Amino acid sequence: MIKLIEKIEGEAKLNFNFKEGKIDFVDIEFMSTRNIENILRGKNAFDALVINPRVCGICGHAHLIATVQALESCYSNLKLSNKAKIIRELTLNFELIQNHFKWFYLTMLPLFGHKQEILKATYPSQLMGKAIAIFGGQYPHTSYAVVGGVVCEITEIDIIKLQHYMAETLKFVEENLVKTKSENFLTCEDADALLDYEGDLPDILRQIKKENLLEYGKSYDRFISFGHNSYFKKGKSLKAKITHNISVLHVKESEMPSSFAKNVSFKDKYYEVGPLARAMVNKTPLIADAHKKYGDSIFSRILARVCEISQLLQHSKELIKDLDLSEKSYIEPSIDISKLSSSGYSAVEAARGTLIHKVEIENGMIKNYEIITPTQWNLSGGTKDKHGVSQKAMIGLSDVKTAELVFKSFDVCSVCTTH
Amino acid sequence: MKKKMRVLWLSAIACNGNTHSFLNYPYMEQFLDDFEFIYHPVIDSEYSLEDIVSKEITCDILLIEGAISKEFKRADVSVVDIIEKYSKIVQKIVTVGTCATFGGIFRESGYEETSGLHFDKEEPLKTHKDLLDKTISVSGCPVHPEVLVNTLYAIKKSAALKLDNFLRPKEFYAYTVHNGCTRNEYFEYKVDNHRFGELEGCMFYDHGCQAPFTHGSCNKILWNEVNSKTRAGVPCMGCTEPTFPRQNLFSTKKNMAIPENLPVGVGKRVYLTLAGISKAFKIDRLEKKLIDD
Numbered sequence: 001m002i003k004l005i006e007k008i009e010g011e012a013k014l015n016f017n018f019k020e021g022k023i024d025f026v027d028i029e030f031m032s033t034r035n036i037e038n039i040l041r042g043k044n045a046f047d048a049l050v051i052n053p054r055v056c057g058i059c060g061h062a063h064l065i066a067t068v069q070a071l072e073s074c075y076s077n078l079k080l081s082n083k084a085k086i087i088r089e090l091t092l093n094f095e096l097i098q099n100h101f102k103w104f105y106l107t108m109l110p111l112f113g114h115k116q117e118i119l120k121a122t123y124p125s126q127l128m129g130k131a132i133a134i135f136g137g138q139y140p141h142t143s144y145a146v147v148g149g150v151v152c153e154i155t156e157i158d159i160i161k162l163q164h165y166m167a168e169t170l171k172f173v174e175e176n177l178v179k180t181k182s183e184n185f186l187t188c189e190d191a192d193a194l195l196d197y198e199g200d201l202p203d204i205l206r207q208i209k210k211e212n213l214l215e216y217g218k219s220y221d222r223f224i225s226f227g228h229n230s231y232f233k234k235g236k237s238l239k240a241k242i243t244h245n246i247s248v249l250h251v252k253e254s255e256m257p258s259s260f261a262k263n264v265s266f267k268d269k270y271y272e273v274g275p276l277a278r279a280m281v282n283k284t285p286l287i288a289d290a291h292k293k294y295g296d297s298i299f300s301r302i303l304a305r306v307c308e309i310s311q312l313l314q315h316s317k318e319l320i321k322d323l324d325l326s327e328k329s330y331i332e333p334s335i336d337i338s339k340l341s342s343s344g345y346s347a348v349e350a351a352r353g354t355l356i357h358k359v360e361i362e363n364g365m366i367k368n369y370e371i372i373t374p375t376q377w378n379l380s381g382g383t384k385d386k387h388g389v390s391q392k393a394m395i396g397l398s399d400v401k402t403a404e405l406v407f408k409s410f411d412v413c414s415v416c417t418t419h
Numbered sequence: 420m421k422k423k424m425r426v427l428w429l430s431a432i433a434c435n436g437n438t439h440s441f442l443n444y445p446y447m448e449q450f451l452d453d454f455e456f457i458y459h460p461v462i463d464s465e466y467s468l469e470d471i472v473s474k475e476i477t478c479d480i481l482l483i484e485g486a487i488s489k490e491f492k493r494a495d496v497s498v499v500d501i502i503e504k505y506s507k508i509v510q511k512i513v514t515v516g517t518c519a520t521f522g523g524i525f526r527e528s529g530y531e532e533t534s535g536l537h538f539d540k541e542e543p544l545k546t547h548k549d550l551l552d553k554t555i556s557v558s559g560c561p562v563h564p565e566v567l568v569n570t571l572y573a574i575k576k577s578a579a580l581k582l583d584n585f586l587r588p589k590e591f592y593a594y595t596v597h598n599g600c601t602r603n604e605y606f607e608y609k610v611d612n613h614r615f616g617e618l619e620g621c622m623f624y625d626h627g628c629q630a631p632f633t634h635g636s637c638n639k640i641l642w643n644e645v646n647s648k649t650r651a652g653v654p655c656m657g658c659t660e661p662t663f664p665r666q667n668l669f670s671t672k673k674n675m676a677i678p679e680n681l682p683v684g685v686g687k688r689v690y691l692t693l694a695g696i697s698k699a700f701k702i703d704r705l706e707k708k709l710i711d712d
Contacts, residue, residue, distance in 0.1 A: 006468050009435050039527045046669045050656050054524050057435030116463040122447050129443050130643045137651030138642030140436050141561055144653045151615045151652035330616030415434050
């Protein structure tokens with residue numbers, strides 16, 4: 001049975017094979033591509049800073065940060081101020097947060113039979129857009145991060161405005177998502193205790209428990225995360241055993257016969273990326289507890305994504321304290337890009353998980369560019385003997401509607417996948 | 420009960436940037452009281468994409484996001500066929516963003532004959548000429564949410580919008596992005612000492628800023644209600660124009676030290692004369708830091 005899955009930043013086709021009333025195999029097909037990698041070839045390297053945010057309307061900022069870091073890795077002695085690093089990290093955090101609000105209120109709630117909460121999605125995500133715009137001039141689609149730093153100069157007044165947007169967002173979380181002081185939510189280490197709170201998140205988690213959906217969405221219990229920064233750690237988790245020593249060199253992309261999306265594996269194995277993966281690698285107590293009790297299920301996946309809103313708001317508050325406004329925002333690279341022939345790569349954590357950019361430059365022009373997006377990780381697969389993460393999570397379910405819920409619990413992004 | 424206008428939001432070869440820019444419209448509640456989507460890429464709608472392509476559902480406005488090619492399909496149907504079907508029944512068509520208007524970045528996607536609805540970059544197309552009277556274009560990569568929403572309200576009100584040669588409402592596109600930029604004085608007095616990461620300086624001379632010859636209201640209505648690219652220090656990339664994206668975006672193309680593209684309507688000779696006079700001013704406050712000193 002073929003089902004068109006919509007409103008995942010585009011569409012995908014899921015071809016469900018049933019055996020004895022249960023899903024036996026799911027073939028995932030993306031029907032189009034936009035060939036951004038080809039568009040980039042032959043262009044001036046810095047133009048990638050303008051083109052790449054256009055990979056995606058909802059996580060374009062992650063693509064900007066991945067682009068600037070990939071280009072910077074091509075230089076041997078490039079200097080970046082701490083201030084620029086912090087500002088980039090802040091704006092990326094804000095993008096993750098706006099995504100999670102939209103995913104929860106626009107995508108997830110309707111799948112649980114609730115009305116889509118458009119205003120609950122747009123109000124806090126607009127605040128995060130404003131926060132990014134203070135630095136980037138606009139959101140979406142800014143190109144404010146350039147090789148050598150960021151183009152903006154920040155004053156105390158900007159910081160005050162920023163803190164107001166963040167405080168207002170936090171207030172929204174405390175009045176809607178989880179109705180408690182965020183300290184209580186952030187220090188809660190017991191996933192079951194969370195069920196006693198009021199709010200839109202506990203409501204959904206209770207519903208999962210009540211409707212016996214706790215076993216749904218389990219996959220390999222294998223997670224990976226490459227984009228480390230002051231909050232996220234790099235590493236992999238296999239049945240809660242964590243290793244930090246991993247290399248992007250073992251990440252492989254391969255073509256899929258039935259789809260425009262490419263497969264991505266690490267040492268020939270498929271891994272889950274995203275907030276749950278990050279929380280497992282980071283050993284976040286609440287998520288580790290949810291995982292201990294309910295495994296890599298939709299329960300843990302939803303909790304991890306929404307929980308990241310509060311964690312990133314909290315961490316961003318701390319980051320602002322480390323900003324030294326007297327530092328330079330931008331330090332001009334010592335070599336002009338037109339004299340540079342080199343290659344490099346970057347890995348950043350986008351809303352949906354690890355995003356990798358690889359670039360090859362010849363005399364400042366792009367010779368080759370490769371993008372590996374989070375949805376590619378989670379939706380890899382294609383063969384019956386080697387299921388991808390999301391494929392495995394759907395196998396054994398008895399109806400297509402639940403399968404769609406499981407599928408969308410990965411926060412699938414079609415436009416990123418088919419870049 | 421007042422009648423809501425029915426809107427179909429169709430995504431062609433797009434990144435969904437216009438969709439998410441639209442979600443930043445601050446008065447969404449009011450908007451949704453006045454308009455309903457028979458389909459939208461993110462917002463729940465009464466009809467599925469399969470309904471949209473297989474049936475003909477009554478609709479007042481067709482919004483097109485993304486570059487257009489016959490070869491590109493939604494739910495197995497060519498976007499051109501979907502556009503042709505609905506264009507016959509709607510009152511107005513709005514090309515949302517630069518891709519749908521001129522082809523934009525995804526003009527280079529590799530699909531056969533990819534362009535905007537009526538223009539391939541600057542060049543007017545022969546196809547869909549019968550729809551010219553119905554179309555309003557709101558370009559931008561992405562479009563500013565207020566530009567889109569207020570254009571839709573103008574349609575609802577049956578207000579006669581004056582359009583420019585590219586079918587863009589003059590109310591938004593008669594301005595240049597330069598208009599309202601906080602760095603204007605540096606441009607006027609030809610103080611060309613811009614460096615990234617500073618509040619001071621104009622990016623027109625060295626860093627490829629296209630604001631003086633780009634039509635748009637970015638510095639008039641501001642983005643996310645707080646800022647604009649050029650105010651923040653990002654050069655204007657000319658994203659509302661048919662030429663977007665030019666190449667070598669972060670540097671200014673010059674002939675004999677004169678920027679190749681001059682402000683809209685300014686001749687080279689006049690510009691040189693004006694620049695000579697402006698440079699004669701030595702304005703102390705523009706040579707110094709705005710805040711530190």
